[in-house]
Amino acid sequence: MTKRQTRIFFLGSTALFSLIFLALTVDTHQRIRTLTHSGEITPAVIAGKHVWHRKNCINCHTLLGEGAYYAPDLTKIAEQRGAPYLRSFLTDPSKFYNETRDRRLMPNLHLTPGEIDEVIAFLSWVGKIDNQGWPPRPILVSGAAIPGSDVGGAAPQAASDDPVAVGQALFRQTPPGCFACHSTAAGVNMVGPSLSGIAATAAARVTAADYTGKATDAAGYIRESILLPNASLAPGANYSANGVSLMPPGFEQSLQPAQLDALVAYLMTLK
Amino acid sequence: MRYRTQAVAYPYFVVALLLYGLQMVFGILSITKYLGPDPLMGLLPFDISKEIHTNVLIVWVLTGFMGATYWLVPEESRTELHSVRLAYLQLGLWTIAGVTAVVSYLFHWTEGNKLLEQPQPVKFAIVIVMLMFLYNVGMTIWKARRLTTTEGVLVAGLALAALLYLPALLTFDNYTLSIYYRWWTVHLWVEGVWEMIQGGLLAYLLIRLSGADREVMEKWLYVIVGLTFIAGILGTAHHYFWIGVPSYWLFIGGFFSALEPLAFLGMAIYAYTAMRRSGLAHPNRLALHWTIGSAIFSALGAGILGLAHTWPSVNKWTHGTMITAMHGHMAFFGAYVMIVLAMITYAAPGLFGHDQESTESPAGVWAFWLQMAGMFGMTMAFAAAGIGQTYLERILGLGYLETQHKIQVHFLMVLGTGTLFTLGVALYLYDFFFLAPKRRPAPAAWPPAPEAQG
Secondary structure, three states, X not given: OOHHHHHXXXXXXXXXXXXXXXXXXXXXXXXXXXXXXXXXOXXXXXXXXXXXXXXXXXXXXXXXXXXXXXXXXXOOHHHHHOHHHHHHHHXXXXXXXXXXXXXXXXXXXXXXXXXXXXXXXXHHHHHOXXXXXXOOOOOOOOOEOOOOOOOOXXXXXXXXXXXXXXXXXXXXXXXXXXXXXXXXXXXXXXXXXXXXXXXHHHHHHHOOOOOOOOOOOHHHHHHHHHHOOOOOOOOOOOOEEOOEXXXXXXXXXHXXXXXXXXXXXXXXXXX | OOOHHHHHHHHHHHHHHHHHHHHHHHHHHHHHHHHOOOOOOOOOOHHHHHHHHHHHHHHHHHXXXXXXXXXXXXXXXXOOOOOHHHHHHHHHHHHHHHHHHHHHHHOOOOOOOOXXXXXXXXXXXXXXXXXXXXXXXXXXXXXXXXXXXXHHHXXXXXXXXXXXXXXXHOOOOOHHHHHHHHHHHHHHHHHHHHHHHHHHHHHHHHHHHHOXXXXXXXXXXXXXXXHHHHHHHHHHHHHOOOOOOOOHHHHHHHHHHHHHHHHHHHHHHHHHHHHHHHOOOXXXXXHHHHHXXXXXHHHHHHHHHHHOOOOHHHHHHHOOOHHHHHHHHHHHHHHXXXXXXXXXXXHHHHHOOOOHHHOOOHHHHHHHHHHHHHHHHHHHHHHHHHHHHHHHHHHOOEOXXXXXXXXXXXXXXXXXXXXXXXXXXXXXXHHHHHHHHHOOOOXXXXXXXXXXXX
């Protein structure tokens, strides 16, 4: 090989692969509209993207797995947590996490309610992007997808007396041990069904024709399901047998009224 | 120093090395925050310390590239630089832009786009600086009517780096598209044109240090940069795996990323064969260390450790974990930090006006080995943290916070080895600023008296 030949090799291959890359870019541009549902990029989503950038979120968190590794991935956070929880969390993160317990805490960004709604709109849109099914299984902020796995430390204590924070901690304490059978990750169904999006599910179930309970709204449905698991049975062969729910009875005695309220308040944030 | 105007490189190296020191401060600060709780959270939260750590790296490596180019181009083109004043002006503007960016981050002024956080006015200043630089270098070569392959590859790499910065100025409403074009700058820099720059500098250093035949070296240089682009351009796809683009990028990313180590392997063989022929005879042994070290460490860090997680079925689980930090640290250090330090170490005796015999000091040797050991240790600690995280958080489904708690011992190891590394950097700076200038009687005045051209 002479120097002239290697130069031709360099220039030729670079030109060839640049052209291929550009051609694929054109094609990607066309397909991205469907893959990312670009019709759903509303002004609120765009405004939320600006909040995301302005507040430098990406230098702690990852989104679509990209960013920094100091804080959890947020790709599916809107689906996992629901807007009410995120609204409450973003208003004051220290209500839900404690620096001594969790070692890390998100600083309060002092977002306005409008900015919070925008960033939630943005994160909800991101969560629906068709991205080859990543993450392959839910990435949880805290807790564990597998019941009984050693999450370390003592049973979690609420970081404040906010009912949602109290309910969230209670969910993972034993008793009542909700987390032993229910996950809050979408699609992770264990002995009991996943409670991801339970507020929305409850609202739909309560108005369904085959609903047999007495509740009139979503919160009432959740409360009823905890106290009287047999009042209406969740669809699915694994969750009940002979018209009796597999969920243990007796929570009306073991839970204080305030604890029950807190649990309902927390579960109502899962939209 | 054969040409008087090569002295322009000195202030560039000064700025680069000072920023290198600053980068360490923010690196140590960032890893300490991983151990939590963080007393500085209200004042300087993690996002800012990390942002400064990475941005300062980019700025100082580019400063080093520019200084190295100003050192190399007069020698290769056998002429004085077109304009010394322009070079100083450029450095001034560049430093102001860099410092402005760092200060603005401290005050929460950021574009919040990973690695391209520079506020818009700073971005424009960067473009202007790049144009000034390319003009100055271009005019020098044009006036001399002499362009060697080595400097051609180097300057083309820098020109392309400037060109590829332009997508960073664009904004998109669709987040997937912002990510798509962000990688045109970031990936095509570090796994494309910066490698070209590294190749150019490596060729220059090998020719000077080993006395290898220029024709042969430059012939193989073309092969290496050719391989770089064959793998690197479509290798961009490994950043497109899970962001909402068509799935053909999965296969393309997997295949071409697997080719990426070839160019780095080529560079390592290139350096090894050149050195074998000359038997490490050059008196500036430290520059030799940094040069060969760069070729080997980049093959390991950028080549092998990159390959470790670019196959789609692996990346599916490791994407966005500490595994990326493992690869990133060693790759950047091996490919870019070491080649810049090699150039500085090579040029230092000339810049200080004394001969090559006097270059090796115990401090310089320690600086080299401490950085080697520190970086190796950090890479291993990040790898352990990343494997633990992938397994616990991604595969078993343990929460993020609980996982971070369980892998904390590895962050402690990063802090320990990072401190060792910082010690090495401190020694390098001490050697460059305090020991090296005094090693032989320094010339009476600065800049050194002009030498005969030839």
